[in-house]
Amino acid sequence: MAEVPLLEARGVSKRFGAVQALYNVDLTLHPGEVLGLVGDNGAGKSTLIKAIAGTYHPDEGEFFFEGRPVRIRSPRDSADLGIEVVYQDLALCDNLTVVQNMFLGREEVNRFHALSEAHMQRRAEETMESLAVTTLSSVKQTVARLSGGQRQSVAVAKAVMWNSKAVILDEPTAALGVAQTRQVLDLVRRLADHGLGVIVISHNLHDLFEVVDRFLVLRLGQSVARFDRDKTSQQEVVEAITAGTLSHVPGQSELEEVVTQ
Template identity: 60%
Template sequence: MVTEQPLLRIEHLSKSFGAVQALRDVSLDVPAGRVTALAGDNGAGKSVLIKCIAGSYPPDSGRLIWDGHPVFLRGPKDAAALGIETVYQDLALCDNLDVVQNLFLGREKVRRHGPLDEEAMELAARDTLRNLSVTSIRSIRQRVGALSGGQRQAVAIAKSVLWNSRLVIMDEPTAALGVVQTRVVLDLLRKLADRGIAVIVISHNMNDVFAVADRIAVLHLGQLVAVRPIEELSRQLIVELMTSGYSEGSGSDAAAAHRSTPAPAPAPAPAR
């Protein structure tokens, strides 16, 4: 399900670290129900961009429009309150805890008089994994440290959608996975989009990008140089855009992205 108004609109975002300009006037629409892949060489600004969206970095200029309303993210908790969840490459899972404990870490369900509501958490964990068609995990009380790489990614994805997320950001979700495990993770990303969730994925693996993405946004030295539907791109064209920042038609893509961005409005209010 794709709405006409993008779930997230990034307008003229810039971010510097001292003399290093990590992002330069980036404008990008992120629609619900679609997988948007971020492509770019090392240092292109992909990680900085997703950390601005996730509330980890405040942008120096520009703004975020969430569901039609300007927002200012004071931290990851503000992003989570909106429904933005980020799964970084290290997954941020605790190997010594089981699946249920990881899913509810920091958000445990508590009974009225204090003890943890283990039954409610187990039920929610089973429902979430079943809705995502995750069948490879033998027991939700299995320690995460004993799971395979693909199973760990499945737990991380389940954790990201357990809290009614509307945008899920994945950083290199198939890194170091085998062929079968990669297929499972890519299928999960498609299921998220099919449920109307917006997905942003960073991946250096072009085979994975073409297998799962609906559209690709290419960054070069902190600038957005192209945004196109996947069917309009080839691997060679993406590599040209990533390495040089230019290919035939890429200039018009960037110009169109800026032309479609509304003029700046008054200062955004803090996320609630």
């Protein structure tokens, strides 16, 4: 892709005491593409995401957003850039309605400081419509009554309705059945079709192959492989996850050359 990447991370390293959680990781995300971030447990996926989200401060590394170098020091910074993260626990209030959740912390009020319920409802419905989320009968029902897939859709809609440009989804289909997984994968594809950059973390390669454009494989905190979805196979990705070549063997000095493809 020739255009300027939406988000670029270069040489990100993070150490927690004796543990090297990330070592010299590069990540590139283009607008309108879905990037699958894969790796075994402890490979550093969550640490990388939290560094991008501003929750962790990397020891080394640079971030570029739309080509400009940026500093991400707090979740506020990343949100201001237009980066939204949907964590696995979704962070929804069960006792509130869909609209109330989507506007939580950013409620609109009228000149009497009263909530502008009708206007918020319309905007929520418009967002749902633009994302073609049709499984929700009403945005005025409480989240407690929604299924897992519907909740995921609400969490995603909540993330994208604030002019976000990049959305990061952490295990969006982990707790879902077949039909609901389908809904969420379709939604992910539509986000990319709307021009957003989407990063999806998942252990389920089968799901990822249906929706991503490219893969970035992490192993023991290092980026060991990049694949185009159309030019690879599940077997090749699995091999990279379990036995991808490391540029830096933990506990030893840097002996080897960089051998990613």
